[in-house]
Amino acid sequence: MKYISTRGKAERLDSAEAIIHGLAGDGGLFVPDEMPKVSMDFVEGLKGISYEERSEKVLGLFLTDYTEGELKSCVERAYGGGKFDHERRAPLNIFDDVSVLELWHGPTSAFKDMALQLLPQLMSTALRKTGEKDTVLILVATSGDTGKAALEGFRDVEQTKIMVFYPEGGVSKIQRLQMLTQKGSNVNVTAVRGNFDDAQSGVKAIFSDEAFGSKLAEHGVKLSSANSINWGRLVPQIVYYFSAYADLLSAHRIQAGDEIDFCVPTGNFGDILAAFYAKCMGLPVHKLVCASNVNNVLTDFLQTGVYNRKRDFFKTITPSMDILISSNLERLLYHVTKDAAKVKAWMRQLSETGRYDVGADVLGEIQKLFWAGYTDDAGTKAAIRRVYEAKRYVPDTHTAVAWDVAEQYRKATGDKHEMVVVSTASPYKFNASVLEALGEKIEGLDEFRLLDLLLEKSGHPIPAGLDSLRTAKELHKGVCEKDGMEAAVGAFAL
Ligand SMILES: *Cc1c(COP(=O)(O)O)cnc(C)c1O
Numbered sequence: 439m440k441y442i443s444t445r446g447k448a449e450r451l452d453s454a455e456a457i458i459h460g461l462a463g464d465g466g467l468f469v470p471d472e473m474p475k476v477s478m479d480f481v482e483g484l485k486g487i488s489y490e491e492r493s494e495k496v497l498g499l500f501l502t503d504y505t506e507g508e509l510k511s512c513v514e515r516a517y518g519g520g521k522f523d524h525e526r527r528a529p530l531n532i533f534d535d536v537s538v539l540e541l542w543h544g545p546t547s548a549f550k551d552m553a554l555q556l557l558p559q560l561m562s563t564a565l566r567k568t569g570e571k572d573t574v575l576i577l578v579a580t581s582g583d584t585g586k587a588a589l590e591g592f593r594d595v596e597q598t599k600i601m602v603f604y605p606e607g608g609v610s611k612i613q614r615l616q617m618l619t620q621k622g623s624n625v626n627v628t629a630v631r632g633n634f635d636d637a638q639s640g641v642k643a644i645f646s647d648e649a650f651g652s653k654l655a656e657h658g659v660k661l662s663s664a665n666s667i668n669w670g671r672l673v674p675q676i677v678y679y680f681s682a683y684a685d686l687l688s689a690h691r692i693q694a695g696d697e698i699d700f701c702v703p704t705g706n707f708g709d710i711l712a713a714f715y716a717k718c719m720g721l722p723v724h725k726l727v728c729a730s731n732v733n734n735v736l737t738d739f740l741q742t743g744v745y746n747r748k749r750d751f752f753k754t755i756t757p758s759m760d761i762l763i764s765s766n767l768e769r770l771l772y773h774v775t776k777d778a779a780k781v782k783a784w785m786r787q788l789s790e791t792g793r794y795d796v797g798a799d800v801l802g803e804i805q806k807l808f809w810a811g812y813t814d815d816a817g818t819k820a821a822i823r824r825v826y827e828a829k830r831y832v833p834d835t836h837t838a839v840a841w842d843v844a845e846q847y848r849k850a851t852g853d854k855h856e857m858v859v860v861s862t863a864s865p866y867k868f869n870a871s872v873l874e875a876l877g878e879k880i881e882g883l884d885e886f887r888l889l890d891l892l893l894e895k896s897g898h899p900i901p902a903g904l905d906s907l908r909t910a911k912e913l914h915k916g917v918c919e920k921d922g923m924e925a926a927v928g929a930f931a932l
Contacts, residue, residue, distance in 0.1 A: 439453070439470055439471065439472060439474070439500060439502045439503075440452065440470075440471045441453055441455075441456035441468040441469065441470060441471065441669065442462075442468070442469060442471045443462030443463070443464050443466035443467070443468065443469075443778070444462070444466040444467045444468075444469055444768050444769060444771075444772040444778060444781050444782075445462065445464045445465060445466030445778055445781060445782040445785065446464065446466070446778030446779060446781075446782060447462055447463050447464035447466065449462065449463060450471065451468070452503040453500065453501045453502070453503055453504070453564075453669065453670075453673075454501075454503050454504065454560075454563070454564035454567050454568055455564070455568060456468040456669050456670075457557075457560050457561055457564045457668060457669055457670035458561065458564050458565065458568065458570065458574070458662065460662050460663050460667065460668045461663075461667055461668075464782075465785075466768070466778070466781070466782070466785075467667050467669075467765070467766070467768050467769050467772075468669045469669075469769055469772055469773065470500060473715075473718045473719060473773075474499035474500065474719055475719060475720050476499070476719050476720045476721070477720070478694050478695055478720075480495070480720075481680065481683060481684065481687075481694065481720075481721065482684075482687065482694055483495070484680055484681065484683075484684035485684050485687055485688045486688065488526075489517060489526055489527035489528060489677075489681060490510075490513045490514055490517050490518060490527075492677055492680060492681050492684065493509075493513045493516075493517070493556075493674070493677045494506070494509050494510055494513055496676055496677045496680055497509055497513070497673060497674070497677065499719070500673050500676075501560070501673065503567070504560075504563065504567070508563050508567070511559075511563075512556060512559035512560055512563055513556065513559075515559050516555040516556040516559050516591075516674075517555060517556075521544060521545050521555065521590075522543045522544050522545075522551075523543050523901060523902060524540070524543035526685075527543060527544075527552075528540065528541055528543070528552065528678040528681055528682075529543070529685075530681075530682050530685040530686065530689075530858070531831070531861075532685075532686075532689055532691060533829055533831075535857070536841070536844065536857045536858070536859050537682070537686065537691070537856065537857070537858045537859070538831075538833070538837070538858070538859050538861050539678060539682045539700075539858050539859070539860050539861060540861045541678060541860065541861060541862055542834075542861065542862065542863050542864040542867070544587075544590075545587075545590045545903050546583070546586045546587045546590055546616065546903060547863065547864035547866060547867045547901045547903060547904060548583050548587060548758070548862060548863040548864070548867055549709065549860075549861075549862040549863065550583055550584055550587035550588075551587050551590070551591070552674055552675060552678060553666070553671045553672070553674045553675055553708075554584075554587040554588050554590070554591035554664065554671065555590070555591050555674075556591075556670075556674040557591060557664060557668065557670045557671045557674070558591045558592045558595040558598060558664075559595065560670040561574065561595075561598065561662070561670060562595050562596045562597050562598055564670075565597045565598075566596075566597075570597075570660075571658065572597075572655075572658045572659060572660045573597055573598065573599060573658060573659050573660070574597060574598050574599070574659075574660050574661075574662045575598075575599045575600070575601065575654070575659050575660065575661055575662070575927075575931050576588065576592055576598060576599070576600040576601070576661075576662055576663065576664050577601055577603075577641050577644060577645070577661055577662075577663060577927065578600065578601070578602045578603070578641070578663070578664055578665075579602075579603050579604075579634070579637040579638040579640065579641040580602055580603070580604050580609075580617075580634075580637075581604075581605070581608065581609065581634045581757065582604070582609045582610065582613040582757070583613070583758055583863075583867075584664075584665070585602040585604055585613075585617055585627070586613065586616040586617050586620070588600060588602065588664045589602055589617065589620045589622070589625055589627070590620075591664070592622075592624065592625070592664070593620065593621065593622030593623075593624065593625055594622050594623055594624060595624070598624060599624045599625075599626075599659075599930070599931065600624060600625050600626070600664075601625075601626040601627075601628065601926075601927060601930055601931075602617060602625075602626070602627045602628070603628050603629075603630050603637040603640065603641060603923060604617060604627070604628075604629060604630065604637065605629070605630055605632060605633045605634045605636065605637050606629035606630060606631050606632075606917060608633055608634055610885070611884075611885045612867075612885050612904065612907065615907045615910065615912070616903070616904075616907065617914070618912040618913065618914050618915075619907060619910035619911060619912055619913060620913065620914065621913070625914075626914065626916065626930045627914035627916065628914070628916040628917065628918055628923075628926050629916065629917045629918070630917075630918060630919075630920055630923060631917065631918070631919050631920060632919075632920040636920040637920070637923075640920055640921075640923035640924075641923070643923075643924070644661070644923060644924050644927060645661060645663075647924065650924055650927075650928075653928075653932070654931060654932070657931070657932050659931050659932070665706075665765075666706050666708035666765065666766060667765050667766070671708070672708055672711065672712060672715075672766070672769075673712075675708065675709055675712035676712045676713075676715045676716050676719075678712075679700065679712065679713050679716035679721060679723075680716060680721060682700075682858050683698065683721055683722070686698065686856060686858075691856060692856055695722055696722060696855075696856070697722040697723060697724035697855055698722065698723060698724060698855055698856040698857070698858060699723070699724050699725045699726070699727060699844075699847075699853065699855045699856065699857045699858065700713050700723065700725075700726055700727065700857075700858045700860060701727035701729055701840045701841075701843055701844035701847065701857060701858070701859050701860065702726065702727070702728060702729060702840060702860045703729045703730075703756070703759060703836040703837065703839045703840040703860065703862055704728050704729060704730055704736055704759065704764070705758055705759040705760070705761040705764065706761055706764050706765055706766055707736065707764040707765070707766035707767045707770070708765075708766045709860065709862070710726055710728055711766045711767075711769055711770055713726050714726060714770060714773070714807070717807065718773070723807075724853070724855045725807065725808070725809050725847070725853065725855070726807055726808050726809070727808075727809045727810070727811070727840075727843060727844060727847045728740055728808055728809070728810040728811075728843075729810075729811060729812065729813075729839050729840040729842070729843035729844070730759060730810070730811075730812040730839070730843075731752075731754045731756045731759050731760070731812060731813065731814065731815075731818070731839055732752045732754060732812065732814045732815075733751065733752055733754070733759065733760050733761060733762060734812040735747055735749065735762050735764070736764055736767075736810060737810040737811060737812045739767070739810075740804065740805070740808050740809070740810035741810060742801070743795055743796045743797060743798065743800065743801030743804075744793065744794075744795045745767070745784075745788065745793060745794050745795075745796075746792065746793040747762040747763055747788070747792050747793070748792040748793060749762070754814075754815055754818075755815050755818060755819070755835045755868065755871040756818060756835045756836045756839055756868075758836060758862070758863070759836060759839065763788075768781060768785060770804070771784065771796065771800070774800060774803050774804055775800055784796065809847055809851070811843040811846045811847060811850075812839075812843065813839055813842045813843060813846075817839075817842050818835050818838045818839050818842065818871075818875070819835075819838075819871070819874065819875035820842075820875075821833070821838040821839070821841050821842040821845075822835070822838045822872060822875035822876065823875050823876060823877070825838065825841055826876060826895075830897075832865045832872060832876070832892070832895060832896040832898070833861060833865065834861070834862070834863040834864060834865040834867060834868050834872060835863075835868045835871050835872065835875075836861075836862045836863050836868075837859065837860075837861040837862060837863065838875075840859050840860060840861075840862075841859050844857050844859050864901055864904075865892060865896060865898075866889060866892055866900055866901055866904055867904075869885070869888040869889060869891075869892045870888055872892065873888060873891055873892055873895070876895055878891060878895070886907075886908055889904060889905065
């Protein structure tokens, strides 16, 4: 299988090359040039095997230039070794009316681990396979979660280094501690005196500085990124949709061939796009419900066909969904239209005018599969409380958005298919908002007291990665000005 650009440039790469490059030469995203198809036998064959084995089978359909042995070792390093605190890695929690797919049992307690544990393994294997001798330096600007998940994934991975910039004073105490205590021989964490946009612009400027790029190249260093435009970060996410279906079969909740719905809390459109791939491959999916917060650019798009990022930006209690440009939508548009020229024109309109309109036909195609809704912070908190009161289960804020939108969807359509709510973070990661939703007074309590309080409410153990922060040593003291980031990269990499 080869990988091509959504914007039409005539390069056809193996998956290993697509993963090393990250972005296509014309600024487009890499997509597979054909869709692998699976039978119901394939899906039924996923029952009764481990998550690692499920991953090998699904990944093997897309990463055809990796050997079975290579995939097996990548997957074992990613999900094995005690890094996940649940033996099923992505367990499905089945309630009377919905099932909840818990994707936060990895080392940083958010679903980013599902992909960011595997991407570094796929990348280091790709470097070996393609005979690349350079070291890949991953640069990340983070507002909190991605930085830590990327650090955990890339730590001590051969032929790679990782450097994370975060805004000084701009991340939560727990997030800051998670990053500053990071172990590993190839990692660096630096605070930037500025806000997240300064850190992000700084990283972009470093990527586009050709003179600096040549200097790095002379020293055998190549820059790359770990965000969800990389195919190596998207493909691991397809696995857990198959895994959820297999678990529903094993639990006799559905029969082979029955269609199910997924409701996904969405930001960059990566997670829900992985479900779209699963559906295209033949997994019996009826609807994909796209759940947003008040930054509801995707709700509007999926309802009207107009994508318009020119709107107010809101800070919410679901920060991982506070996003106005959903990069991965470009991949969906390509697969629905199979017309790279059209996609390229829309993306140009988006960058020049902030808006594009896909028209009634394309919208109609998309609406056959997608439904969209959103909720605000008050709705999110009400959903946490409602779920807790009905089930004694504590969802995090992002999961609660999806839960609420799933209910809206069922009310609006009367759809009775099995509904899987995708749960993207541990409630401990967003403990203050969750406790407030449950009616607790949290003023003046420090982060660790909040962990204890949530333990009393939820009864679910505090994730080890968060609990251990109480005593962990801060290892990274670096701070730089916003115009000093390139020098900091030089000091680390050269
Ligand atoms: C990143 C993230 C999301 C959004 O996922 P996308 O793939 O960007 O749509 C939702 N919830 C949490 C907790 C996240 O970290």
